[in-house]
Amino acid sequence: EGIGERDKRPCRWNRAWNQWEWNDVGTDEFLRLCELLGAEPYICANAGEGTPQEAAEWVEYCNGPADTPMGRLRAANGHPAPYGVRLWGLGNEMYGNWQHGWLDGSKYGLKAAQMAAAMRAVDSALELVLVGVDVRGWDNFNEKAIQKAGLFSNYLSVHYYLGLDVNADQLAEYARALAAPVDVERMLQATWEVAREANAGTPIPICFDEWNVWRPEVDDQPGYKGFYCLREGLFAGEILNALNRLGPKVPIACVTQSVNVLGLIRANETSVAPTPSYWVLKLFRDRAGKLGLPVQYEGPTAVFPSGSLPLVDATATYDPEARRLSILMVNRSAAEAREVRIEVPWAERVTVLGVSAVTADDYLAANDYAQPDAVVARNMPELVEAAGAAAEVTIPKHSVVAVDFELTNPRFGG
Structure with a gap:
């Protein structure tokens, strides 16, 4: 039919x-x-x-x-x-x-x-x-x-x-x-x-x-x-x-x-x-x-219906050929930005390739036909500052942030 x-x-x-x-x-x-x-x-x-x-x-x-x-x-x-x-x-x-x-x-x-x-x-x-x-x-x-x-x-x-x-x-x-x-x-x-x-x-x-x-x-x-x-x-x-x-x-x-x-x-x-x-x-x-990497997070928690949870939820992916490490983070806080330090001890240096964030002033913000791009993934390099094998990242309240690094002399997968 x-x-x-x-x-x-x-x-x-x-x-x-x-x-x-x-x-x-x-x-x-x-x-x-x-x-x-x-x-x-x-x-x-x-x-x-x-x-x-x-x-x-x-x-x-x-x-x-x-x-x-x-x-x-x-x-x-x-x-x-x-x-x-x-x-x-x-x-x-x-x-x-x-x-x-x-x-x-x-x-x-x-x-x-x-x-x-x-x-x-x-x-x-x-x-x-x-x-x-x-x-x-x-x-x-x-x-x-x-x-x-x-x-x-x-x-x-x-x-x-x-x-x-x-x-x-x-x-x-x-x-x-x-x-x-x-x-x-x-x-x-x-x-x-x-x-x-x-x-x-x-x-x-x-x-x-x-x-x-x-x-x-x-x-x-x-x-x-x-x-x-x-x-x-x-x-x-x-x-x-x-x-x-x-x-x-x-x-x-x-x-x-x-x-x-x-x-x-x-x-x-x-x-x-x-x-x-x-x-x-x-x-x-x-x-x-090509690879998923374990992430160890140390930081504040808050009580949610599922119990006490870290305020930042994070994972990492890695492309050995490009030496690209991506850190994907969700700030669960509805009220405050989070300052996070990312450390990559198995690399000599990290260079920021890009920073993208999906965020807005209100967690109820939405796109509609009149404003279809009110909430989009935006390039926000101002959120990250790298030095050596570490980087300081500001994650806005109720947001998803992705940071891409190129690694110098990684001792893992290339």
């Missing part, structure tokens, strides 16, 4: 979301978008009311040679060469009764194993994502599903959303938003351990393929007239720092979504407004070094 001439595709009532699905954006359009963005596609097969045969045919449409039945159909639709989609999900949130055809962990594991076998019979190189939950939730869903389908799975999916209340005390909601990533990091670590135990000691990396803040009063406005603010950007920065620390345990993570509903970008018919979270994600993406 989502392939072929768009004007001839049937419209269907989406019973899950109670709205019309026009099928204007289907498989080929999605994969073309991935090509344009340079992004790797990730397609989720229907494990609820779908069948293993349907999933296998979808794989063949995307990856099969042009002389296979589905490959011929793809070629007829204008793309003779296989797309080569590597990453596939074995359903989505199959533990929840909001999913048509939802199942308990054991029954889902059996169906996932059947789907995996059918899909890999078409393309043995697929990497498959098993539906999972946080730790041991939903009646030990992870353990039951992994026992049936762990051998067929490359990753375990986990989702997380933080709901914020516009009617609550906003400083308290700020504290919740900046404490939640600590709980998320603990949850992902614990889930990884549960998955390894259920898989007879063999680790299953986590695919953290849905995460974000959810503010209903923003997304429920017609025409996407509500806007996510800097507070949510700080939440994103801490999540990304957590993912840096978790490293190979969580090799895949996908913020939800790209545009409009929970989107990193808000758009209407005439305007575009990237959110602060968009700029934070770009800040981290531009500094995705």
Whole structure:
């Protein structure tokens, strides 16, 4: 229904979301978008009311040679060469009764194993994502599903959303938003351990393929007239720092979504407004070094809903070939800038290459269609002063700051 001439595709009532699905954006359009963005596609097969045969045919449409039945159909639709989609999900949130055809962990594991076998019979190189939950939730869903389908799975999916209340005390909601990533990091670590135990000691990396803040009063406005603010950007920065620390345990993570509903970008018919979270994600993406390095922080703490936390959350990445060290920091304080001294004892000298910050006077500051660049990643060299193998950094209140150094005579990785 989502392939072929768009004007001839049937419209269907989406019973899950109670709205019309026009099928204007289907498989080929999605994969073309991935090509344009340079992004790797990730397609989720229907494990609820779908069948293993349907999933296998979808794989063949995307990856099969042009002389296979589905490959011929793809070629007829204008793309003779296989797309080569590597990453596939074995359903989505199959533990929840909001999913048509939802199942308990054991029954889902059996169906996932059947789907995996059918899909890999078409393309043995697929990497498959098993539906999972946080730790041991939903009646030990992870353990039951992994026992049936762990051998067929490359990753375990986990989702997380933080709901914020516009009617609550906003400083308290700020504290919740900046404490939640600590709980998320603990949850992902614990889930990884549960998955390894259920898989007879063999680790299953986590695919953290849905995460974000959810503010209903923003997304429920017609025409996407509500806007996510800097507070949510700080939440994103801490999540990304957590993912840096978790490293190979969580090799895949996908913020939800790209545009409009929970989107990193808000758009209407005439305007575009990237959110602060968009700029934070770009800040981290531009500094995705080849190595993640441990960071030792010594400094003041404050009490948050997750307990006593350092006021600065920091990680580091390193590119040995360029000798570039990037320090990524979130100042959790809503009221005060933090003065931080960065020491790199394994280098002779550090030279500042650049300093970028996502900040504003108010943690509720947001971009909108009239002012789409009110909160962006700005070059702020005045925040850093380097001397020898150390640097003094000022981190503005409620901000995300990235500092890039070139190292002279590093004694680590080059």
